Amino acid sequence: MSELTATQRLSVIREKGRPTVRDYIPLLFGNFLELHGDRHFGDDAAIIGGIGTFAGRPVTVIAQVKGRNLEENKLSNFSMPHPEGYRKALRLAKQAEKFRRPVICLVDTPGAFCGIEAEKRGQGEAIARNLMEFMTLKTPIVSIVLGEGGSGGALALAVCDELAMLENALYSVISPRGFASILWKDASRESEAADLMKITAEDLLKFGVCEHIIPEPDGGAHHDPTLTAENISHYLSEVLQRLAAYDTEELLEKRYNKFRKIGVFSE
Amino acid sequence: MAIEDLFKVVKDRSKADTKPRPEKQKKQAQRVEIPQGLLFKCPRCGTVTYRDDFERNKSVCAACNYHSRISYRERIEMTADKDTFTEMDAGMTSLNPIDFPGYEKKIAELREKCGMNEAVVTGVCRIHRYETVIGVMDSNFMMASMGSVVGEKITRAFEYATAHKLPVVLFTASGGARMQEGIISLMQMAKTSGAIARHGEAGQLYVTVMTDPTTGGVTASFASLGDIIIAEPKVLIGFAGRRVIQDTIKQQLPDDFQSAEFMLENGFVDMIVERKSLRSTLSKIFRTHNYTRDGDYIGGAAK
Numbered sequence: 001m002s003e004l005t006a007t008q009r010l011s012v013i014r015e016k017g018r019p020t021v022r023d024y025i026p027l028l029f030g031n032f033l034e035l036h037g038d039r040h041f042g043d044d045a046a047i048i049g050g051i052g053t054f055a056g057r058p059v060t061v062i063a064q065v066k067g068r069n070l071e072e073n074k075l076s077n078f079s080m081p082h083p084e085g086y087r088k089a090l091r092l093a094k095q096a097e098k099f100r101r102p103v104i105c106l107v108d109t110p111g112a113f114c115g116i117e118a119e120k121r122g123q124g125e126a127i128a129r130n131l132m133e134f135m136t137l138k139t140p141i142v143s144i145v146l147g148e149g150g151s152g153g154a155l156a157l158a159v160c161d162e163l164a165m166l167e168n169a170l171y172s173v174i175s176p177r178g179f180a181s182i183l184w185k186d187a188s189r190e191s192e193a194a195d196l197m198k199i200t201a202e203d204l205l206k207f208g209v210c211e212h213i214i215p216e217p218d219g220g221a222h223h224d225p226t227l228t229a230e231n232i233s234h235y236l237s238e239v240l241q242r243l244a245a246y247d248t249e250e251l252l253e254k255r256y257n258k259f260r261k262i263g264v265f266s267e
Numbered sequence: 268m269a270i271e272d273l274f275k276v277v278k279d280r281s282k283a284d285t286k287p288r289p290e291k292q293k294k295q296a297q298r299v300e301i302p303q304g305l306l307f308k309c310p311r312c313g314t315v316t317y318r319d320d321f322e323r324n325k326s327v328c329a330a331c332n333y334h335s336r337i338s339y340r341e342r343i344e345m346t347a348d349k350d351t352f353t354e355m356d357a358g359m360t361s362l363n364p365i366d367f368p369g370y371e372k373k374i375a376e377l378r379e380k381c382g383m384n385e386a387v388v389t390g391v392c393r394i395h396r397y398e399t400v401i402g403v404m405d406s407n408f409m410m411a412s413m414g415s416v417v418g419e420k421i422t423r424a425f426e427y428a429t430a431h432k433l434p435v436v437l438f439t440a441s442g443g444a445r446m447q448e449g450i451i452s453l454m455q456m457a458k459t460s461g462a463i464a465r466h467g468e469a470g471q472l473y474v475t476v477m478t479d480p481t482t483g484g485v486t487a488s489f490a491s492l493g494d495i496i497i498a499e500p501k502v503l504i505g506f507a508g509r510r511v512i513q514d515t516i517k518q519q520l521p522d523d524f525q526s527a528e529f530m531l532e533n534g535f536v537d538m539i540v541e542r543k544s545l546r547s548t549l550s551k552i553f554r555t556h557n558y559t560r561d562g563d564y565i566g567g568a569a570k
Contacts, residue, residue, distance in 0.1 A: 115516055116516065119507065122533065127506075128456075129491070129492070131487075136465075155454075183446060198364075198365045203450075209451075262458060263415035263458070264415045264451055265360060267356065
């Protein structure tokens with residue numbers, strides 16, 4: 001695996017041709033059917049949800065949608081979900097629990113959308129609800145960060161039994177730009193922030209936040225989307241098999257402890 | 268008045284405004300002489316009152332009813348039955364998981380200045396003789412941002428309450444996740460939410476009291492997960508910061524945006540309760556959830 005700095009990885013995941021869930025879903029899943037709407041307010045195109053098969057077994061897929069061009073990005077709001085997106089995700093996760101199929105979340109977002117309507121419809125509540133409900137969802141959950149994992153907007157799809165990250169993916173409490181802007185009042189110090197924040201897959205592996213790193217082809221996923229999808233597929237078949245061995249109680253205990261142990265303090 | 272005359276009036280006035288005004292200067296000079304801390308200026312309506320009067324009014328603005336920020340000590344004093352509070356995990360302090368420059372020093376200074384080890388204080392107390400786990404976030408400590416210690420203390424508070432079949436009352440106030448602890452602080456949102464889920468599955472009650480300001484990752488985790496969510500009047504509650512939203516949408520936001528009243532109107536809090544009625548409201552809630560009063564009733568809160 002390559003040894004790049006966070007700043008270098010940031011530029012890799014910003015490559016125009018970097019594959020998105022629109023590329024990966026057809027490569028990873030059979031019989032995929034998209035399911036729309038949160039049943040309360042509307043349908044959020046920033047999150048695709050649906051059912052399909054993986055290696056012949058039914059799964060639920062919940063994925064944040066980066067656009068491959070401006071048109072797609074406008075449609076999917078640059079992958080910044082509104083509350084109804086998170087509520088759709090929760091509805092589909094509950095449905096997966098009912099039918100005992102694993103949930104696979106593909107995370108790729110700069111963060112939850114910040115706007116008047118998002119606040120009115122309870123962006124905070126929508127994310128909080130997902131964190132709590134996913135924590136006790138009685139079916140395996142695997143999350144994979146494909147590119148950008150930004151803040152609570154990413155975490156709302158990343159309470160899981162195992163988190164994997166693509167080799168160049170980043171996952172952070174706030175975007176490096178936001179970090180620089182808030183702590184140093186200077187957004188132009190973005191790359192300095194990126195390198196300070198410890199947001200690469202390797203960093204997160206050390207922190208116990210991420211369990212697995214999925215290799216990308218040399219130069220990044222955009223050099224060979226099919227190969228990247230194969231790597232994801234290898235990981236998924238291994239992890240789903242492994243998680244299937246646990247009974248529900250063990251699974252939830254393990255999931256609770258995965259997050260329970262994260263924290264650095266003295267007493 | 269002809270339009271030309273109107274222009275002239277405006278022009279004259281603006282000229283006049285640029286000239287120094289003797290009375291105004293005098294006022295400013297007077298203001299300097301007032302000892303600091305004697306007055307309270309309401310950040311919501313701008314009304315100035317004597318600090319003594321303001322504090323006697325439970326730190327509520329008499330003019331607009333804004334329930335201002337108070338320290339955890341004041342909060343516990345006005346919420347818990349007298350001398351019933353026992354603190355948990357008092358000695359827990361932050362380390363520096365991402366080696367953020369100057370973080371240890373900043374924490375050390377705040378510990379000194381605020382007389383507390385971290386941004387939340389948790390423990391057990393009685394409210395109208397109902398035994399309850401209580402947590403109070405104090406915005407004086409780094410705007411009560413949530414790092415490892417805040418997450419851990421709140422998680423332990425819920426775990427304790429689950430094990431002892433107790434309700435939890437959390438007074439939330441926060442600028443959000445503590446960026447200086449990087450991804451570790453984000454994970455505290457999941458950790459606390461997990462502990463709340465277990466407390467809930469055990470059939471126990473969780474009441475949130477949202478105080479000024481409840482924002483960011485705290486709104487997007489434990490603050491929004493109460494079985495019953497109370498907010499104090501006029502406080503700020505929201506997910507994204509006002510400035511961030513303004514930068515995104517490039518328009519001014521209405522004044523009441525992200526207020527307690529805004530949240531009530533949009534369906535995200537159950538009720539707005541004034542400080543002076545909070546103890547009796549909590550007591551009614553405990554009663555309705557079949558918690559029994561216990562222990563010796565020592566008397567009302569000191570304030």
